Amino acid sequence: MTYIAKPKLRHPGIPVNKRGFTHRDYEGSISTLCAGCGHDSISFAIIQACFELNIEPHRVAKLSGIGCSSKTPDYLLGQSHGFNSVHGRMPSVLTGANLANKELLYLGVSGDGDSASIGLGQFVHCVRRGVNMVYITENNGVYGLTKGQFSATADKGSKSKAGGFNADSPLDLVSMALMVGATFVGRSFSGDKTQMVPLIMAAMSHPGPAFIDIVSPCVAFNNHAGSTKAYDFVRAHNEAVNRLDIMEPREAIKVEYAPGTTEDVALHDGSTLKLAKLAADYDPFDRIGAMNYLQSRAAAGELVTGLIYMDNGPKDMHANLNTVDAPLNRLSEKELCPGSAGLAAYNAAHS
Amino acid sequence: MSQIKSVNDFVVKFANVNGSGSASANEMFARSILRMGVPVTSRNIFPSNIQGLPTWYEVRVSGKGWLGRRGGVDLMVAMNPQTWDKDVASIDPGGYLFYDSSRPIPASKFRDDINIIRMPLTEISNAAYKDPRQRQLFKNIIYIGALSQLLGIEIEVLEKLIGEQYKSKEALIAPNHQALRMGHDYARDHLSEACNLKVERANEVGKRIFVTGNDAAGLGCVYGGATVAAWYPITPSTSVAEAFAKHCRKYRVDKETGKNKFAIVQSEDEISAIGTVIGASWNGARAFTATSGPGISLMQEFLGLAYFAEIPAVIIDVQRGGPSTGMPTRTQQSDLLVCAYASHGDTKHVLLIPEDPRELFEFCAKSFDLAERLQTPIFVLEDLDIGMNDWLCEPFAWDDKRTYDRGKVMTAQELEAGKTFGRYLDVDGDAIPYRTLPGTHPSKGAYFTRGSSRDRFAKYSEEGAVYQDNMQRLLRKFETAKSLVPAPVIEKAREKAKCGVIYFGSTAPAMREALAALAADGIHLDTMRLRAFPFSEAVSDFINAYDQVFLVEQNRDAQMRSLLVNECGIDPARFISILHYDGQVITARFIINAIAERMSLTSREAAE
Numbered sequence: 001m002t003y004i005a006k007p008k009l010r011h012p013g014i015p016v017n018k019r020g021f022t023h024r025d026y027e028g029s030i031s032t033l034c035a036g037c038g039h040d041s042i043s044f045a046i047i048q049a050c051f052e053l054n055i056e057p058h059r060v061a062k063l064s065g066i067g068c069s070s071k072t073p074d075y076l077l078g079q080s081h082g083f084n085s086v087h088g089r090m091p092s093v094l095t096g097a098n099l100a101n102k103e104l105l106y107l108g109v110s111g112d113g114d115s116a117s118i119g120l121g122q123f124v125h126c127v128r129r130g131v132n133m134v135y136i137t138e139n140n141g142v143y144g145l146t147k148g149q150f151s152a153t154a155d156k157g158s159k160s161k162a163g164g165f166n167a168d169s170p171l172d173l174v175s176m177a178l179m180v181g182a183t184f185v186g187r188s189f190s191g192d193k194t195q196m197v198p199l200i201m202a203a204m205s206h207p208g209p210a211f212i213d214i215v216s217p218c219v220a221f222n223n224h225a226g227s228t229k230a231y232d233f234v235r236a237h238n239e240a241v242n243r244l245d246i247m248e249p250r251e252a253i254k255v256e257y258a259p260g261t262t263e264d265v266a267l268h269d270g271s272t273l274k275l276a277k278l279a280a281d282y283d284p285f286d287r288i289g290a291m292n293y294l295q296s297r298a299a300a301g302e303l304v305t306g307l308i309y310m311d312n313g314p315k316d317m318h319a320n321l322n323t324v325d326a327p328l329n330r331l332s333e334k335e336l337c338p339g340s341a342g343l344a345a346y347n348a349a350h351s
Numbered sequence: 352m353s354q355i356k357s358v359n360d361f362v363v364k365f366a367n368v369n370g371s372g373s374a375s376a377n378e379m380f381a382r383s384i385l386r387m388g389v390p391v392t393s394r395n396i397f398p399s400n401i402q403g404l405p406t407w408y409e410v411r412v413s414g415k416g417w418l419g420r421r422g423g424v425d426l427m428v429a430m431n432p433q434t435w436d437k438d439v440a441s442i443d444p445g446g447y448l449f450y451d452s453s454r455p456i457p458a459s460k461f462r463d464d465i466n467i468i469r470m471p472l473t474e475i476s477n478a479a480y481k482d483p484r485q486r487q488l489f490k491n492i493i494y495i496g497a498l499s500q501l502l503g504i505e506i507e508v509l510e511k512l513i514g515e516q517y518k519s520k521e522a523l524i525a526p527n528h529q530a531l532r533m534g535h536d537y538a539r540d541h542l543s544e545a546c547n548l549k550v551e552r553a554n555e556v557g558k559r560i561f562v563t564g565n566d567a568a569g570l571g572c573v574y575g576g577a578t579v580a581a582w583y584p585i586t587p588s589t590s591v592a593e594a595f596a597k598h599c600r601k602y603r604v605d606k607e608t609g610k611n612k613f614a615i616v617q618s619e620d621e622i623s624a625i626g627t628v629i630g631a632s633w634n635g636a637r638a639f640t641a642t643s644g645p646g647i648s649l650m651q652e653f654l655g656l657a658y659f660a661e662i663p664a665v666i667i668d669v670q671r672g673g674p675s676t677g678m679p680t681r682t683q684q685s686d687l688l689v690c691a692y693a694s695h696g697d698t699k700h701v702l703l704i705p706e707d708p709r710e711l712f713e714f715c716a717k718s719f720d721l722a723e724r725l726q727t728p729i730f731v732l733e734d735l736d737i738g739m740n741d742w743l744c745e746p747f748a749w750d751d752k753r754t755y756d757r758g759k760v761m762t763a764q765e766l767e768a769g770k771t772f773g774r775y776l777d778v779d780g781d782a783i784p785y786r787t788l789p790g791t792h793p794s795k796g797a798y799f800t801r802g803s804s805r806d807r808f809a810k811y812s813e814e815g816a817v818y819q820d821n822m823q824r825l826l827r828k829f830e831t832a833k834s835l836v837p838a839p840v841i842e843k844a845r846e847k848a849k850c851g852v853i854y855f856g857s858t859a860p861a862m863r864e865a866l867a868a869l870a871a872d873g874i875h876l877d878t879m880r881l882r883a884f885p886f887s888e889a890v891s892d893f894i895n896a897y898d899q900v901f902l903v904e905q906n907r908d909a910q911m912r913s914l915l916v917n918e919c920g921i922d923p924a925r926f927i928s929i930l931h932y933d934g935q936v937i938t939a940r941f942i943i944n945a946i947a948e949r950m951s952l953t954s955r956e957a958a959e
Contacts, residue, residue, distance in 0.1 A: 081789035081797050081800070084800065092626025099614045328579060346570065
């Protein structure tokens with residue numbers, strides 16, 4: 001219903017966060033995606049996470065590639081600058097944007113076609129470089145905008161809506177992210193808001209390359225029996241390894257967990273991540289253990305979700321490049337141009 | 352036997368095997384002549400290989416200051432048996448062949464119209480050194496020593512250069528001096544009077560500096576305020592990024608904190624490199640990439656995005672021989688069209704075309720002003736000849752009062768004051784809209800950047816009229832660009848000219864020499880050196896003033912002619928194309944012959 005402008009009217013009792021923003025301040029245009037699309041649930045979860053974290057909307061830059069998922073930045077954070085770039089190439093644009101101004105929060109929204117097929121190279125290299133960002137793939141296993149072709153994350157043997165079978169091996173972006181050095185890796189399901197919101201909040205608080213793969217069924221082309229990305233299938237095979245809760249400093253703990261099953265993790269922004277362990281022996285601070293666990297559960301047909309890995313002391317691209325504290329886009333000729341004195345030395349050295 | 356006799360005006364060519372350490376010895380040879388006050392230029396002709404293939408180094412000595420390639424060879428230093436026949440054949444009659452006579456070469460392999468200078472270099476080197484690598488490296492220094500004696504280069508000058516070169520490795524100075532002396536003394540004792548080419552001390556170099564274009568380009572980007580560079584290694588552009596890194600380490604490290612006022616990313620490919628440049632520029636940093644033809648091919652989709660979404664970007668294209676992998680270590684001017692009209696759909700891009708390292712420095716610095724002013728990609732089109740060869744050019748200059756033109760960026764204050772912001776709205780009549788940077792204002796000025804069609808307020812639209820309105824504005828913006836890019840350099844002949852000649856880029860020094868020679872023969876030509884695309888009115892005015900205009904290009908398809916015909920609506924028959932595209936640097940002799948032949952044809956036709 002894109003032709004309908006969003007009403008500006010606000011309910012007087014609408015909740016306000018610490019910075020005085022309401023949910024409405026984090027919304028964007030009305031979604032043009034299909035009714036029931038998992039991607040819209042993810043957009044809501046992002047909005048909720050920003051609200052909870054008291055983020056100033058204009059201090060976020062949202063970037064995407066091409067595809068259904070890549071349209072969604074338009075449907076959230078209307079006061080943020082957005083960049084809908086070219087197919088599969090958002091990671092490089094985000095890398096450049098981040099280089100220019102390290103002070104903003106960079107949100108990359110992509111899909112399985114955009115990140116696992118055409119953009120696989122850019123995805124892994126962006127993560128490798130340690131770009132400080134939240135990178136979310138809205139993973140539905142199909143190309144929605146071109147009406148239902150398999151993507152590279154479709155499981156072998158999956159059935160397409162048109163009746164075809166996928167003979168190719170699937171590509172798991174979560175394993176890939178772990179392998180190439182993401183310092184925050186999570187997976188979730190668009191049908192599970194209680195898992196998604198704290199996971200996105202934790203990723204936004206993480207000062208390094210944070211990646212979340214969110215399985216998000218395509219109601220139009222991949223929600224049938226025989227698809228491993230359908231709502232019913234994911235619900236039946238979802239194996240959450242933990243539950244998260246983000247708490248701001250000094251705030252009372254709301255949720256009570258059985259003793260010995262929770263862990264408090266201090267995050268860089270001063271808040272605390274409360275981690276409730278669902279799989280008793282799962283350690284999300286062990287990269288190699290996480291990779292082994294993922295592989296063995298995948299072999300058993302389960303989809304591991306939750307906080308899969310976190311390095312709580314990451315170094316990001318700017319640290320690696322040893323850049324100055326001020327954003328590069330704020331430096332002027334005074335700081336950048338060596339002037340005629342510099343040239344005199346150059347000319348002398350070359351005569 | 353005739354002997355070419357010349358003082359301060361000849362061509363020496365070294366034929367070597369790459370990886371043998373000859374490059375630094377040969378460069379020292381060229382520098383020693385410069386230090387004697389005699390202008391030289393050098394051209395390195397190298398393979399896409401690290402060790403074992405033929406490589407040449409050509410030194411043009413010109414007291415008169417002709418800095419292009421002349422054509423022909425007066426003295427061949429033949430150190431590579433693989434290319435012997437071709438090397439011997441390329442010597443001008445009466446010229447000299449200097450070679451390593453340690454192993455016998457059959458008489459049939461020589462010519463009787465050239466002068467042979469024999470020196471048992473391997474024998475001498477092997478007798479003096481035991482280590483095989485030393486034998487190889489010092490052999491190069493030995494022949495430089497011999498040449499200094501043969502040509503009259505002061506050996507003290509060479510000794511001083513060795514001292515400068517090994518400033519930080521002092522132990523190497525004495526053995527190099529010794530090798531130099533060894534060669535020099537052998538020539539003095541055995542080869543006196545063998546060569547009539549001489550270098551005589553002069554005062555013709557002045558304040559000029561000897562630099563490669565790629566080094567100048569890297570420096571130009573530092574001066575232009577680039578803070579982000581993203582690149583992928585490709586010959587012949589790699590040394591631009593490396594030079595930028597080197598100059599940044601020198602000029603851009605904060606003294607107090609030791610932190611960098613720059614960021615350099617070696618991307619995974621050229622697509623990523625241009626993407627990073629676009630992302631950084633979108634977010635208000637000055638950013639560039641350096642690449643060559645194949646990289647330009649890969650960047651096409653992103654270049655269309657930058658054009659259509661109006662994002663600044665600077666692309667330094669060091670052109671090489673195409674198409675495909677083509678001749679990666681040879682020079683050409685064959686990326687004009689792929690850059691001017693890069694990407695699918697209707698696009699036009701700004702090209703800057705420098706003539707030498709000095710102008711390249713200037714254009715690189717200026718390109719960031721243009722990119723931000725015009726909010727569009729700016730291509731700096733240099734080539735392998737300018738980029739990778741040492742050129743003698745005027746010292747670089749910078750006006751300390753100069754400030755950066757950051758273009759139309761709406762500030763938080765302006766937004767707060769209620770100034771209307773439409774990302775694609777032409778408010779000033781120059782078709783350049785205002786942009787805002789991410790994070791500027793809490794509630795005003797945010798917009799969605801996209802490669803899809805949108806209205807003046809950046810709202811998605813596939814309506815025909817809205818799309819056309821935007822495309823027309825982009826055309827008008829390109830009109831604005833005409834007044835901002837460097838104007839062509841037009842020079843009138845001393846006598847009234849019937850014809851004009853157009854040239855651009857690295858053709859310039861050979862062209863100057865050719866023009867002087869043609870004028871001496873009574874052929875006078877007005878000239879226009881193109882420096883940018885789009886073309887201003889001065890360009891078509893120049894062409895329209897003559898019935899026939901020569902157009903000298905270093906490509907097969909006369910790409911500049913296509914651009915001129917297409918953009919200025921000129922009758923293609925007015926142009927006489929002179930095309931040089933074998934990958935070697937264009938020579939003055941080639942231009943002279945091509946123009947003289949055509950002129951005599953024309954005068955003969957007129958007489959008949």
